[in-house]
Each structure stands twice: as C-alpha cells, then as structure tokens.
Amino acid sequence: MTGKAASEAPASGPEDTTSEPAKVPSTEPSGEAEASGPTTEGQPPQPQDPASQAPAPEAPAAPAEAHAEAPAEAPAEAHAEAHAEAPAATKPAPSSEDIPSAPLRLALEDVSSSSVTVSWEPPEKLGKLGIQGYVLELRREGASEWVPVNPRPLMVTQQTVRNLALGDKFFLRVIAVSLAGAGPPAVLGQPIHIMETIEAPKIRVPRHLRQTYLRHVGEAINLQIPFQGKPKPQASWTHNGQALDTKRMNVRSGDQDSILFIRSAQRSDSGRYELTVRLEGLEAKAAIDILVIEKPGPPISIKLLDVWGCNAALEWTPPQDTGNTELLGYTVQKADKKTGQWFTVLERYHPTTCTVSDLIIGNSYSFRVFSENLCGLSDSAAVTKELAHIQKAAIVAKPKGFVERDFSEAPSFTQPLADRTSTPGYSTQLFCSVRASPKPKIIWMKNKMNIQGDPKYRAVSDQGVCTLEIRKPSPFDSGVYTCKAVNALGEASVECRLEIKASATH
Template sequence: MCYNVEFKPKSVDKWGTACTVKVPEATIPNLTPNEIYSFRVVAINEKGKSEPKELGLPVTAKDVAIEPSVNLLFNTYTVKAGEDLTVEVPVRGRPKPVVSWKKDALPLKQTSSVTILNSVTASKILIKEAGREHVGKYEITLANTGGTVSADIGIIVLDKPGPPKAFKVDAVTSDSITVSWSPPDYDGGCSISSYIVEKRDTNSQEWQLVASNVARNAFKAGRLTHRAEDTVVVKSGETLKINADLAGRPAPVVSWTKDGKEIELRARIQIISTETSTSVIIKDCIRRDSGQYTLTLQNIAGTVTMPVKCVILDKPGPCAGPLQTTGLTAEKCNLSWGPPQEAGGAEITHYVVEKRETSRLAWTLVKGDLLKTYLQVTGLLKGNEYIFRVLAVNKHGLGEALQCDTVKITDPFTVPLAPFSVEVTEVTGDSMTLTWSKPVTDGGSPISGYVVERLEKTSTRWIRVNREPVVECTTVARKLRKGLEYDFRVYAENAAGLSPPSPARNESGKYSITLENPSGSKTITYTVKVMDTPGAPQALAVQEVGRGSVTLTWEPPINDGGARIHHYIVERREASRRTWQQSGGKCTKQILKIQNLLEGVPYFFRVSAENQHGLGEALELTDPTIATAEPSSPKRMDILDTTDTSVALGWLKPEHDGGSRIQCYVVEVRAKGTDKWMVVGNTKNLTFSVEKLNKGDEYDFRVKAKNESGLSQPKETLASVLVKEPHIEPAADLSEIINHVCVCVCVSLCSRLLHENAMLSLAVTSF
C-alpha cells in the first residue's frame, strides 16, 4: 500500500507525480517560489490505483513569515573576575533572523576574550577570563522579514573596586590635613562598604594606616609631624632652583651635598652664594637629579644642616638588573628582575616584557600589563636564540629597557661526553668483543645506551654494529671478515642526543723512556703516530657571495691522521633537503668557488679532508648561505650625532657585496608610530646626515646597500632617535653662557626660622 502525490502548477493542465510515500503525509521539495499549485493524492494497492483526492484550494509556494522572538533565560548574569562566562539566548523566527549584539549601545566586537556563536535556535556569547572591561549592558537584536525584536542583558563581574577619584586636600593645619574624594567609577559589582586612608612621610617609602572603616568621602588626618621635610617636585627638562637665606657671625662656611656627596659643578649645575644667601640651580633636570640636597652652614658658634628632598617627574629608569633567566627548557624560561632605582617620582604601575629572536630586529610583546617582577615565558621555539627586555611604566610613560644577554632555548641538559678507553678484549674468526668506559659526565641526563660503529681499514664508510643501543659498556661485533683490520668507535646517547665519538688517536704523541742506575740516567724520546683518517678542517668561512655562486675558505685539520692530506671534498645541500651533493670534485687547495647555485635558495656547506687512510670528519657551516647577486645588509647602524633638526648616521660595509661593487647606500627615515618609510638620500660614504627633521620628534632610520643587481635587506637603528640639541659641557669661559631659566621651582630655607607648613603624602584605597 502506498500513495502517489501529484501536483499541477496553475498555468499547466498536466498533472505530474511529486513523490510516492507509504505514510499519509509528504513534503514536496523543489517548488518555484510564489507559484500557485494544485495537489492531489492517489492510493495504490496490488489491485490498482484509486480515484485521486484533490486538495480543496490551490496553494502558493512561499515561506510563512514568523516574527522573531527572544526567550531570555536570565536578565542579569554575575561572574567572578577571572572566570569564564557563557550567555545563551534561545531565538526563534522564520526565515532565520539576523542576530546582532551591542555593548553599552556600541556594536560588540569579537576579541581574544569575547566570542559570539550563532545557531538556528540560539545565540551565545563566550567570555574568557571575565574582567572589568566585560561589565555593562548587552543588547541582542533579531531581524527578519517578519519584524525586529531586541532584549537587554546585564553582566556584572565581581572584583575589587577601582581607585577613588578626585582625591584632594581641603584644609591644612599645623598637625592635620582634611582630604576628600569621589567614589570609584567601578564598584566591583557590590556597593562600597568603606574606605581605607593611609599616609606616609615624604622621606619614607612606607605607608601607614590612618583609618580603615571610613564610610564617608572625606576624612581629617590628625597627629601629623610638625615641620616635615621640604620636598621640591620638578618635571623633567625644567629648571630646579633651591634658595636659602644665610645668617651668622662670623659669616658661616656654605657647603651643598646631594645624597651625602659633594655636588659636582657642571654646565647645567651652578651654586651661587653671597653673604646673605645661597642657591643651587640645575637646568634641564633629568631623572638622576632626584635625591636629598643638604645645605650645611658652619662657623665657630656651631653647625646647622637643612635637608631638601627633590623629586624629578619623569619616565622610570631601567629596572634593577641583571635580567635573570632561569628554569630554561626547550620551550620556556623564567625571567626575574628588580624594581627600578629611579621611579621617576611616581609609582610604578606595571611592567612590559618583550622578546626578539637574534635573527630579527623587531621586538614582540610578551606581556604588557605585568604587575610582578617575574614572568614565565612560554611558547618559545627549541634551538632559537632570544633576547628579552623589560621596561617599567609609570604615569609619565614607558621607562628605559633592561636587556638580558642572548638566551638559547634548549633543554637544561646537553649531550654526554664521549666514551673512552675502547678496547678489544677477545677476537674470534668472525667476531670481536669490545669494552669501553663510561663518559666522565652524562650531560645532566642519564645515558640510555651506546651506539657502536666499525670501519674496515680499506674503506671510508663507518657501519653501525648494533641496531638497538647497548645498555652495558660491552658488546660483541659479529659477522666480521676474517683477516681484515677494523677500527671501532662508540657514542653515548641521552635525551639530548648522541655524544661525540670515542677518541681514536689518543695514543699519538711523544713518549719518553728513562733508564736510571747509580751511575746516572738516560732519557730517550720517541714520536708515535697513529695512522688514521684526518680530523675535521678548521675555520670554514664564506669569503664571497655572488649571483649563483659562493666562495669558501678553510684551514687544514689539526690532526692529519699521520699522513699527508691529498685533497678536500666540499659538499652542499639545500636547507630544505637532507641529502648532500659533492661540489667541485677533489679540491687540492683551501679555497673553492661553488657555482651554478639557485639564486635565493639557502644552502649549507661542509668540507672534509682525505688522506691515504680515507675521508675524515666533516666541518659544516652552522648557518645557511644564500647565493644572491644582491649584497648583504650593512652592519652596525650607529647614531653619530644629533642636533635640533638633524641626525648623523654611520654604518659598516656589508659582509658580502653580491659579487659586484657597492654603488651607493640608500638612507630611509620613518616617523615613530607610522609605517611609511621615506627615502631621504643616498651616499657612497659610510656616513650620512639627515636634515630638516622636526625638533622633539622621534624617528627610525635604516640603510640599504645597492649594487648593479639591486638593493640589500635594510639595516635599522635599534631604537627610535629623539631629535634635540645635545648638551655639551663648555670648554672654557663660563661667563659667556647665557643663564636662561624656563621654569623655576624655588624653596626658601632659613637657618633661623622653621616653617609652620608640614608636607605629607596621603593615599586612599577602597574595598
């Protein structure tokens, strides 16, 4: 029993079969949109077909529009800071509605911590490690041909509150200060219960609790120290002036010190004293000018000292070094450092850690908001060399960098030393029993086994004796050919790899025999040579690179194996391949030009020496060489001089000229913060002065070498250069220097009068 479902468009008279089904229902696909159809059904059994039953009315093929709807599971979501949150909203609508999200009336952008997932029945927001930036009002909007609908969802992240705002001093007396503030912008998802008020003297770094349960936005701090130390705060680049009035009979002797040391007079540092006053003037203040300045007055009646603390507001200095690297493995390492000694007159807010590979010039951000003075850096590439640096940040900007030495990312262990004392203890017609001694050190990783190789005296090819590593320090070499002489060598293996082979020529050298009796002694010296294949050549280097060619040079091996070196075998391989190819045949000199290389392809090269006993060990270049006609990049880009409108640059010649003479050098400049490089000139010299720069701006510079084939890769300055006139100490007459003070901050001191105003720093936190 089955059913035939037939259909007929309104414009057609002939019925067609849509489908055949065994159940009394069917879905008719592939209809023309907005076309009017008639439908009928015919029942079929073993006897035949029934009369058709037609649907009463024609039907138009079109979607039924259903207005979108949102079914919120919750109106508000709460999550602890640092935890993950999933917001799921079931949706309906036909056709499928278009879903859009907003946060605080702005389109919600997907980031590394926010992901939006849409399906037919729901829309989800996935928040990873929720923080304050995720707090707000989220709006979901659904739209289709049936209409548009929106719904709001609130997300609250439970965290510590933000800092109070508008902190100010309202009133000051001789022993108290009244302060006030405004509530923080972010309350951490809960109402503020109270505030904590702390204080510290300006000559101390330690904060002391004043009150811990302040409920209002104002507080009076009492019992403060009368006549606290004078403090002068000056911005970097401004002029500091400390004045003091003098009195005493006879006239006192005046001396100024900074941090306990006598102040050295320089072009920008002056001490001016008269019978009634003295002053210290420091122009163009820098961070190092911060410290305690002490005026000492002395005569026969006594001595008086007046301290003044000076704080220079600036970016922080370098962090306290060295930048230590510990816990080194094949993919991570630990960095640690100390806070900067010069904080720039402001609290250090965080640290920025960066890294770069030694083969690159660009620094990559590792962590940009670090609050601690240590960090574990992960995701490093085994075998690569890295340089790390850390910069402290305060409210005035990014400080100077503390940089570490080059760090090679390897396992904390190395390959073991070579086994030694390899001996043959037993010989048969087709086998030899070998023994040897363990390496002196295992490289920090236990030795997993030993690999034994043999060499027939008439051959140059070493053949492995054991398929699997030998655990003990003995093995039997079988299937040897009767009457032949064999050499054996042994490697030790640990987690880092194979050791060097056991030494085969330790017996070479001078031997002395001494005969002695009561009548005297006699010494005879013999020279013993162990005849073997030569050692590896020395000092393999690339002398010249040209279009499709590389010229190599090297030195003879230290050990010639007791026989004259006949020739050298030079081999090459592409960096992407493992097989070596011989180049240039048998070379009798210690130089070879290898030609017919593919331009732009990196090659590795190695060279082996050969004597009458066979081919020796190979010496391989550690870095690949590219046979290109363009020169290599210039070396060592330096800043020679700066003025308020120009920068003088200098560099060294490229290591390779590409096989043709260097025609000129092209100098380019880029303003800091932009991506566009501009050519400012070319020169045949190794120096160039870039003119018409904007005073006070920072620039990056780079230089390219040019020959007849084209330009080299650029060599950039390591850091941006600030365009300003350098400070040069005058050579002779100081009276001709014009004293021009832009901003003066003066503090008057008097040895006979105590100030009534105390100076105190306060801080407010909330919880």
C-alpha cells in the first residue's frame, strides 16, 4: 500500500505544477511584499502550506513536510543527509529541476550597534514545486557551523538580525527552500563587524551667545554650550587662542554639554572663547565673544568758553577710560548759584562742545558733564571752575510802529453744496464751507423758504463749516436746499438738490 502511494506521488507532483502554473510562483510575490520594510524576528508572515496546493495522495505528504522543515532545523548540508537517509522505495532523490537555485543579489542594507539588515532577490530558478521560503543562517568568525537565524522558512526578501553585541564578527548566507529540498546558499562576501555607531560631533550655540555676550565687572559668567556626538566626544576651551586660566575659570564637560564658569568677571576676561569638540578624528568648533564692561571715567576737563546774552558756551575733553566699551554720549547739567540744584540740559550728547541757552538774567551758573556707556553714567563729573554771570542788557529795545491790516471780507463759499440722494427714515446731512470776516449769519432755505426754527432740521456752523442735518427724511423732504451767508460787507449763497427715494424691493 505504501509502495503504491510512493510510486504515484512523483507523477502527481509535476502533473499538478504543469497544470496549474499560477500556483508555482505564487509564493514569490508575497515575499516581495514583505521586503518593502524590515522584518522583525518572532513575527514573520506564515507562508501557505504548499502541500495543500498539490492534489497528491496523503501517503507522500509526510516526506514533503519533512523537506519543508529541514532548513529550519539544520544547515544546508543536513538536507543532503536527509535525502540520503530516506528509503529509495519511499522517496526518490529530487532532480536538479525540483530544487531552487541560490537567491540573487544578497546585500547588506544597514548595520547598527545591535542589529544587521540584509536583503536579497528571489532565485532565478524556483523549481517545479516553487519555494516554501528562505532560511537566513549565521556563522561567527572562527566557527565552522552555520546557525539558522529563523527556525522556519520565511517568505521575505529582507530580514533584520537583532540583539547583537558590540564586537561581534560573523558571516551571513541565505538559502531558498522548496518542498523538494534546499537550494545552494547565497553568501555575503564580506564579514560583518558590529561596532558602536559614530555620530559626528556638532555644537549648538544658544541664541543669546551668537552675538557679543556683555557682562559687568564683578558679575558671574556661566556659559553652557550643548553638543552632540557618539560616543562621548572630548571638549576643550581656549581664550584668545591660549589655554584658560584654571585659577579663575572652571570647566565641566559632560556627555551632552560643556560649562565654562567664572565667579567674578574682570575686564581681562573679555575676548573670544572657542569650544572644540573632538571625536575619532572629527571635530567641531564654536566661538563665543565676551565683553566685560564697567562705568566710564568722567571727562578730563571742562572750560567755559564764552557768555553772551542768556547763553553760555562749554567745551570738555573725553575721558581716558571708557569702561571697555564705546560711549553712548555725555550728560550736561546746570546749577543756579542761588539754589545749588542741578538740572539736566542735554542727555546722550555726542559732541564735546555745546551752548546752554535760556539762562535767567542776573543769575550765575555752574556746569558739569558726565560720561555715559551701557553701564550708566560715570560716578563723578567734570565741573566748571568759573561761574557764568548772566548780565542785564544795557540796551533797551524800541518797538517799531506797524500798520494794522484790515482782514474784513465779504462772504464767499470755498466749498459748495453737492446734490444728494437719500433713503427715507435715515438722517442725512448737507455740507458746505464759507469764508468771511466778520463772521457771517448762516440762513438755510428749502425751495426758497426759510426753514430756521423747524425742529426737523438742525443747522450747525463751526469754523466756517456749515452743516444741515435732516432728521429721518421722507419723500416730502425732497427739493432744492439753499445756504446763504450774510455779513456787513455782502452776502453769498449756494444750493443743491436733495432727493429722498425709497430703495428698490425685490
């Protein structure tokens, strides 16, 4: 009974493959679909059972399954032994046409510090029964045994080997497996070495340090500069190209940043600080400019050059010490000898000469000048040694006679009335402007009839602008409106047409 089934099995296999060619390569597209992204171990897509595709008798089913699982239990050499041990009466030796060829284009896609991803393409010959999947095998350097990575054949063309340790060195190969057996392997030509991933160093300077960093004398300087790099890079600092003064400056570098700290800044700490981060022959640099400043000194001297009328001319010399930064200007103050109170005349004044005006006749004045920078005014000022005496004028001015001009003018309209169209129920206004001296009397008329005193109208005249407001007009208020201006020198008038028209309804 068993011999009869075995003799019928080879005949039914090729006959099914030939009669249904679509089933033979049906496993290949599913493998390509899995290749679109890395495959994680432990969750492979399960291939269809090839035994269910061929209508062979149940007797040869067990040998077929044995061939499908063989690549998962042992390397390719073990498959040959399985074929040799099978009784000739139960299973004939597979022909070269039944076994698939080696997968094509085995390539290394990615290597990290703990995983490796490889990809390949289906073999050129799939065999008459098609392929059941692929088995990825690993052999460590110095070992002779190939160990399967996946226990069962997987219908994928890309696979990731995970949980690797730093320093591992090994070879990889992949085998295509069919129901008839395993084909020859495709071996990756070069060994794979798992090393720690090197990330090039990079420095990220904070925004507030990208411009000159200003500090006052005595303040603390605390620079925290983040950087990147893997493994941990080496960080070093320089000041104006020289090594740091470790007695006054402290540096602490961690895995992700470097901190430069100065407890009490001095003007000598000004300059360019450069951070260098080095890693495996690579380096990154960043420069930070620091300026330590203080209040400036006062002007060296001040002179009273001249006094005339209610004015006094001053001149001074710039200070020797500007506080390690440019001056924002000078502040000039005056003080009356009687009160002794100082009042500011000029602020942030840049020239070194000035004229102080509007001094009170009969008073005597002292003057002083402060220097100013970003830290503020100088602690002291330069003060004039002499007083500026504002003398009373000896010459009395005699006003000249003048002819008074007559500005009388007859009314004339500088802006006439304009025709208007309005909607019933909505107040409207008429405008015009008149020029006259003396101020003219304004008279409003509708259709030549005086409307003064009518509560429906409100007339206003302000600075020559004449306004007539018609409150909630109706079609009856349509007509010609006239504005007349009258004074002792004459009169003038302007008119316009007002139409109150109901809006069209749909």
